[in-house]
Amino acid sequence: MNLPVDTDELTKRYGEHLAVDRMKLTVPPGEIYGFLGPNGAGKTTTLRMLLGLVRPTSGSVRLFGRPPGDLDGVGALIESPGFYPYLSGSDNLEVLARYSGTDPRRVGEVLALVDLTDRGKDRYSTYSLGMKQRLGVAAALLKDPRLLILDEPTNGLDPAGMADMRVLIRRLGAEGCTVLLSSHLLGEVQQICDRVGIVSRGRLVAENTVAELRGGTVLHIETDEVLRAADLVRHWIGAENVRASGTGLDLTVDPERASWLNRELVTEGIPVRELHVRERDLEQVFFELTGEVAGHVG
Numbered sequence: 689m690n691l692p693v694d695t696d697e698l699t700k701r702y703g704e705h706l707a708v709d710r711m712k713l714t715v716p717p718g719e720i721y722g723f724l725g726p727n728g729a730g731k732t733t734t735l736r737m738l739l740g741l742v743r744p745t746s747g748s749v750r751l752f753g754r755p756p757g758d759l760d761g762v763g764a765l766i767e768s769p770g771f772y773p774y775l776s777g778s779d780n781l782e783v784l785a786r787y788s789g790t791d792p793r794r795v796g797e798v799l800a801l802v803d804l805t806d807r808g809k810d811r812y813s814t815y816s817l818g819m820k821q822r823l824g825v826a827a828a829l830l831k832d833p834r835l836l837i838l839d840e841p842t843n844g845l846d847p848a849g850m851a852d853m854r855v856l857i858r859r860l861g862a863e864g865c866t867v868l869l870s871s872h873l874l875g876e877v878q879q880i881c882d883r884v885g886i887v888s889r890g891r892l893v894a895e896n897t898v899a900e901l902r903g904g905t906v907l908h909i910e911t912d913e914v915l916r917a918a919d920l921v922r923h924w925i926g927a928e929n930v931r932a933s934g935t936g937l938d939l940t941v942d943p944e945r946a947s948w949l950n951r952e953l954v955t956e957g958i959p960v961r962e963l964h965v966r967e968r969d970l971e972q973v974f975f976e977l978t979g980e981v982a983g984h985v986g
């Protein structure tokens with residue numbers, strides 16, 4: 689099958705600097721794939737290589753089985769498109785439609801898709817940042833793509849603008865469009881994407897669904913005797929499943945065993961102040977996988 693996105697050993701080197709390192713990226717049809725990593729991780733460079741805007745140092749790119757540069761069926765928003773500020777959103781799209789040989793009747797359709805019908809006749813310069821971004825997506829949708837590539841589509845948007853963009857992307861996905869988007873915001877990919885690839889220093893360090901990346905649940909125990917509790921629990925369930933954190937322990941263990949653990953600890957004279965199951969945070973997973981400072985990612 690010709691996948692919408694399929695790269696192999698994709699590499700880009702700028703002088704001594706390895707911006708993208710042997711990237712293997714596959715996106716099957718209909719998926720919303722989040723390409724997640726801190727600033728400078730190599731996301732934009734990868735997306736630019738997919739679109740034939742940057743030549744790879746080595747490795748290969750195929751979009752629908754075709755070499756980069758053949759962008760039939762592919763729409764992209766990589767950096768803010770150059771819209772004319774004094775033209776309306778609608779007129780700007782008509783210029784692009786004419787330029788790309790698209791039926792101008794499509795302009796009304798894409799404006800509706802991005803919820804800009806009411807403001808289509810207003811000058812671009814009067815648009816909010818969120819509206820400008822949505823017009824950018826509308827431009828990428830002009831040719832009715834089967835694959836949409838979006839670089840940081842919510843960058844710089846306020847919470848309402850971000851929410852609108854999430855709704856839009858999910859709607860496009862529901863209509864069968866494959867979407868590959870990059871982001872440095874964990875919360876965002878968590879909410880939008882079916883699958884996530886985590887990129888760090890040019891390498892894809894993990895790839896999975898959000899749920900699987902989180903790796904299920906953690907049992908958290910709070911006690912005043914953390915060290916003694918940690919020793920005992922390590923002995924019972926294996927040291928690799930126990931992490932001491934401050935006044936508590938995080939255990940990778942079947943939550944069904946919570947009452948058994950509680951009983952055993954109390955029997956050993958360890959007072960258990962609190963015991964609850966919690967989901968691992970994607971931010972924590974990200975940090976564990978990449979060693980990147982968590983503050984880099986939202």
Ligand SMILES: Nc1ncnc2c1ncn2[C@@H]1O[C@H](COP(=O)(O)OP(=O)(O)OP(=O)(O)O)[C@@H](O)[C@H]1O
Nearest residue numbers: 702705707725726727728729730731732733734872
């Ligand atoms: N034209 C270039 N010449 C030299 N180095 C570059 C060039 N383009 C990108 N780089 C470097 O390659 C690395 C990856 O950059 P890239 O823009 O792909 O990262 P990113 O993950 O998209 O981050 P951001 O979200 O900040 O754009 C960075 O260290 C960057 O400085």
